[in-house]
Amino acid sequence: SQELEQSPQSLIVQEGKNLTINCTSSKTLYGLYWYKQKYGEGLIFLMMLQKGGEEKSHEKITAKLDEKKQQSSLHITASQPSHAGIYLCGSSNTGKLIFGQGTTLQVKP
Amino acid sequence: GAVVSQHPSRVICKSGTSVKIECRSLDFQATTMFWYRQFPKQSLMLMATSNEGSKATYEQGVEKDKFLINHASLTLSTLTVTSAHPEDSSFYICSAAFGLDTEAFFGQGTRLTVV
Numbered sequence: 001s002q003e004l005e006q007s008p009q010s011l012i013v014q015e016g017k018n019l020t021i022n023c024t025s026s027k028t029l030y031g032l033y034w035y036k037q038k039y040g041e042g043l044i045f046l047m048m049l050q051k052g053g054e055e056k057s058h059e060k061i062t063a064k065l066d067e068k069k070q071q072s073s074l075h076i077t078a079s080q081p082s083h084a085g086i087y088l089c090g091s092s093n094t095g096k097l098i099f100g101q102g103t104t105l106q107v108k109p
Numbered sequence: 110g111a112v113v114s115q116h117p118s119r120v121i122c123k124s125g126t127s128v129k130i131e132c133r134s135l136d137f138q139a140t141t142m143f144w145y146r147q148f149p150k151q152s153l154m155l156m157a158t159s160n161e162g163s164k165a166t167y168e169q170g171v172e173k174d175k176f177l178i179n180h181a182s183l184t185l186s187t188l189t190v191t192s193a194h195p196e197d198s199s200f201y202i203c204s205a206a207f208g209l210d211t212e213a214f215f216g217q218g219t220r221l222t223v224v
Binding site: 033035039040041042043045048055088090092096097098099100102104 | 113115143149150152153155156158200202204206211212213214215216217218220
């Protein structure tokens with residue numbers, strides 16, 4: 001079965017700094033999703049990537065899917081306290097939507 | 110984006126009782142719904158996938174008779190935790206999708222506490 005590995009598991013950055021979260025799949029990704037969650041709350045959809053080499057941006061967040069479609073990265077530029085939370089990469093394959101273990105981000109003012 | 114409403118947001122029940130959690134897609138028809146469980150400081154664990162009008166597909170290790178899932182219509186799926194025990198206490202989240210490999214929209218989650 002497919003597994004998603006996220007790194008790092010947790011991250012503490014100073015406000016204004018850039019950061020990157022990685023998501024690696026054991027199998028080819030057909031749909032890669034990035035979500036953000038405040039613990040104990042629902043998930044907020046960030047982006048979906050489907051094509052090898054695809055890159056999408058929303059405000060200060062950019063996500064990329066590599067050409068081989070087995071790795072994705074999420075990059076935050078000039079982080080702010082509002083970016084704090086749990087970031088989850090997810091993949092859909094054969095009708096299932098599964099997630100990596102998540103990356104907890106703290107942004108220090 | 111589309112809205113998925115999950116109810117209740119919090120519930121406390123006694124051991125041995127059953128609890129039903131509802132997941133509704135408010136402005137679209139969800140052919141596929143997913144149910145997840147989340148433990149503190151952990152990711153979402155997929156429990157089951159349900160397609161409207163058919164039986165849910167459970168993940169390995171998830172007891173079908175304990176976690177009853179019904180997807181009777183294109184806008185409603187329910188998860189019933191039967192004969193609840195304290196170890197069933199957790200955060201449960203549902204998501205709904207238009208179809209395979211499309212964006213999934215999440216409910217706000219249900220915090221279940223079994224006492």
